[in-house]
Amino acid sequence: MALTAGPDTNRRQDAPDERPTIPSFAVVSGAEVDQALQGHRAEIVGLVEDTYRLHGAGQTVNPPSYFLRFPDRPTGRIIALPASLGGPAAVDGLKWISSFPTNVESGIPRASAVLILNDPRTGYPFACLESSIISASRTAASAALAADWLSRTRDRPTRVGFFGVGLIARFVHAFLADTGWDFEEIGVFDLLPGSREGFRGYLERSAPGSTVTVHEDAESLIRSSDLVVFATTAGEPHVTDPAWFEHHPLVLHISLRDLAPEVILAATNIVDDVEHCLKAQTSVHLTEQLTGSRDFLAGTLYAVMTGAVEVPADRTVVFSPFGLGVLDLAVGKHVYDTVAGTGGLHTIDSFFHEVRRYG
DSSP states (O other): OOEESOOOTTOSSOOTTOOOOEEOEEEEOHHHHHHHHTTOHHHHHHHHHHHHHHHHTTOEEOOOOEEEEOTTOTTOEEEEEEEEEOSTTOEEEEEEEEEOGGGGGGTSOSEEEEEEEEOTTTOOEEEEEEOHHHHHHHHHHHHHHHHHHHTTTSOOOOEEEEESOSHHHHHHHHHHHHTTOOOSEEEEEOSSHHHHHHHHHHHHHHOTTSEEEEOSSHHHHHHTOSEEEEOOOOSSOOBOOGGGGTTOOEEEETTSSSBOHHHHHTSEEEESOHHHHSSTTOHHHHHHHHHTOOTTEEEEHHHHHTTSSOOOSSSOEEEEOOOOHHHHHHHHHHHHHHHHHTTOOEEETTSSOOOOTTO
16 A cells, blocks of 8 residues: 555545555644744634534544543543544544643643544544644633623623633633634633733733733632633632622633532533533532522533523523543634645655565
8 A cells, every 4th residue: 555645634535546545744843833823813713613513413433532641640641532523624533632730830831732634434543633722722712702702691791810821811812812812801710929920921922902910819819800711720619609600701611620519500501512521520500409400500512502491691601511532623624724824734655565465
């Protein structure tokens, strides 16, 4: 079998007279990923919306994520997200992402990741991409998309509060800013003083028209925000008082484990995928265990986008996205195609060496 320059994964099937070929294997660096995504955040939000619609229409395969945990390193974990994306840019693959919160103490990022893309026709992997930027981008794009759809029945929030201010918070702010959000006030809260000051500096450079306030406690941040973004490393709920949300904000519960069941039960809850969110001791999973029911869930973001679920204007609305592997595939395939289109792919010759069945 011959080696090709790269697979045409925009088709699920080759022509009947074409024989499958082994694709070349490319490595895409973080710098190349960043270059492919810079200046295209609104486009990525649209891509994520299209992917949610494919997922809702049953044109994806998105099995449960698999968690590798370590008895001697209980705060760390590595997660495998296998997935298959249909539609016009069909691709299969796997995200392998680690989360080691103690990295922050050493001055390096908490998360690191790679994304493997597989050719749907042959199953051969054809690319390995640095994926911390892809993962942060698809997470932030999902958050910006949800903020847009879930605010359409209320006044658009002008006061945003960031609870947890690492890389994900920065990406969420950037995606919101690049999709038309303009905030009069931006609140900041984090348990680490260095993180608070670092994020304030970022905001003062990137959002000069906004008033930036660093809060000393979580309650004051939440009560002063119409849009609250949770992006922490919390492993269990730590926000327990529903009264903090009595002004009915829109909550992007990205880190999934911040809100106690009491807060969840007092809100309208939207998820990205019911089965995925109701596992791994997320806040909504704990709420299901407490109540023995899923009645507290209003539905999915896809249901909101298709009009099957109406979002109330007079209740707190919480969006809890578990994070779907098909989103990583969609963004990763976009990056691959962009880099390939420039002729800049770094391929590894003879990566697949044993290609003849009998030598």
